[in-house]
Amino acid sequence: GQSLEQPSEVTAVEGAIVQINCTYQTSGFYGLSWYQQHDGGAPTFLSYNGLDGLEETGRFSSFLSRSDSYGYLLLQELQMKDSASYFCAVRDQRSGNRDDKIIFGKGTRLHILP
């Protein structure tokens, strides 16, 4: 089966660093993505890791370890506007199926304290 596990909630202080972890189990795997969703808004793409290692985009970084089926999103210099839900997502492909789909975790609600 397919599953992604991430913490339901994380709380951090403005200006600090926070890490949101994600473990996954899929029949096929072609990369881990992260999306941000503010209340009432649409999910927006943050980052993608296709290979092991760290990808950095401004204040956000994402890490992947395919051997551990694990990744994380790192947010630095937290700002109040970073209060949102964060979803990890994997591209999953079934054997013999010509196409694939992106499935999402249940999301981590990030609370930022002033």
Add this chain to the structure above:
Amino acid sequence: DAGVTQSPTHLIKTRGQQVTLRCSPKSGHDTVSWYQQALGQGPQFIFQYYEEEERQRGNFPDRFSGHQFPNYSSELNVNALLLGDSALYLCASSLGVAVGANVLTFGAGSRLTVL
């Protein structure tokens, strides 16, 4: 550059009715995926359309059906509505279905309430 547009933004239906939701993908995108998002949950994959065909389907009953038009826009139809169908329905577009198509662009969603 227009992003993904969905309509209607909100709608209320009663049990047993049918609903049609519409989506126009981002300019240049040719693939549309539909997701259902319950309150406080992650998006659940319903199905994906490419070249006017349903390419992938999640664990949703046949009451959920869709269509893609030659201009890449798409519709999601839900028949015999149940209370549990109340959710935010998200349309996401992307370019192609190959492994390299990893970025989804989402619309703001259609909020469906079933009474």
